[in-house]
Amino acid sequence: MTCKHSNPTGYIFCATCGGALEPVRCRCGFVAATGDIFCGRCGTNLAEIAAGEGGVVANADHRFDLEFLAAQAAQENQFLESTDKARVTQDDIRKLLTKRRKKF
Amino acid sequence: MEKRKARVLIADDEPHIRSLISLIVASLGAEVVGEATDGEQALSMYKQFSPDMVLLDINMPKVDGISVLKQIMALNPRTLVVMLTSLNALETVKECIDSGAWNYILKNTTAEELHKTISATWGEYMAEIKAGRAVVQS
Numbered sequence: 001m002t003c004k005h006s007n008p009t010g011y012i013f014c015a016t017c018g019g020a021l022e023p024v025r026c027r028c029g030f031v032a033a034t035g036d037i038f039c040g041r042c043g044t045n046l047a048e049i050a051a052g053e054g055g056v057v058a059n060a061d062h063r064f065d066l067e068f069l070a071a072q073a074a075q076e077n078q079f080l081e082s083t084d085k086a087r088v089t090q091d092d093i094r095k096l097l098t099k100r101r102k103k104f
Numbered sequence: 105m106e107k108r109k110a111r112v113l114i115a116d117d118e119p120h121i122r123s124l125i126s127l128i129v130a131s132l133g134a135e136v137v138g139e140a141t142d143g144e145q146a147l148s149m150y151k152q153f154s155p156d157m158v159l160l161d162i163n164m165p166k167v168d169g170i171s172v173l174k175q176i177m178a179l180n181p182r183t184l185v186v187m188l189t190s191l192n193a194l195e196t197v198k199e200c201i202d203s204g205a206w207n208y209i210l211k212n213t214t215a216e217e218l219h220k221t222i223s224a225t226w227g228e229y230m231a232e233i234k235a236g237r238a239v240v241q242s
Contacts, residue, residue: 086194090221093197093208100201 013047020046029072109135113155115146115172116188117164121211125159125188128219132226143167150176155183157229159222160205162189162196170199177204184229186222 005016030041140146162169
């Protein structure tokens with residue numbers, strides 16, 4: 001924050017200039033420095049994140065939260081695996097048909 | 105009783121697929137009575153020709169193949185409908201089989217494999233006819 005405005009306790013963003021008063025973790029996993037308005041990694045407006053998700057405050061010493069990123073990666077893998085499982089081959093269809101063959 | 109060739113309707117918006125399937129069907133000794141380029145035309149041709157077998161694509165203009173399948177089954181549940189598509193989602197396969205499709209053939213394969221699968225499906229259907237569980241419509 002550069003405007004020198006005095007904000008009340010509990011404020012995450014400056015009421016005058018919108019700068020972060022505490023470090024905020026962006027959706028991409030990057031932890032912005034105090035005073036940053038936009039994420040230095042992906043350019044997301046940090047105030048929007050705070051408004052939408054309640055603002056995740058993190059330790060500024062850890063620019064990337066590895067635990068958060070690992071959880072995100074695991075979630076993505078789980079989704080990809082479930083998508084793979086939902087795809088079938090001609091052999092799978094043959095097996096399925098054997099079970100469910102329509103009777104005339 | 106005079107035997108006649110089984111009549112087949114092909115519905116696919118891709119001309120090269122229709123040509124290929126036409127050749128395969130002819131090699132099996134059946135007659136292609138119509139080639140529809142969209143779902144609406146497929147339904148119209150089905151009503152006009154009452155084919156014994158319908159080879160049906162899913163992704164087609166105007167009316168999709170699953171809707172066509174359901175309407176055909178409502179008109180005549182004894183029709184042999186074989187889905188012929190690139191869609192390999194389990195949900196889609198299940199929906200087609202539950203809606204009355206006799207088989208579901210993935211067309212993103214070689215022409216040889218496609219011929220083999222259609223031949224096998226045709227063989228199964230003929231066996232059903234011989235066993236009296238299916239009939240060639242008159």
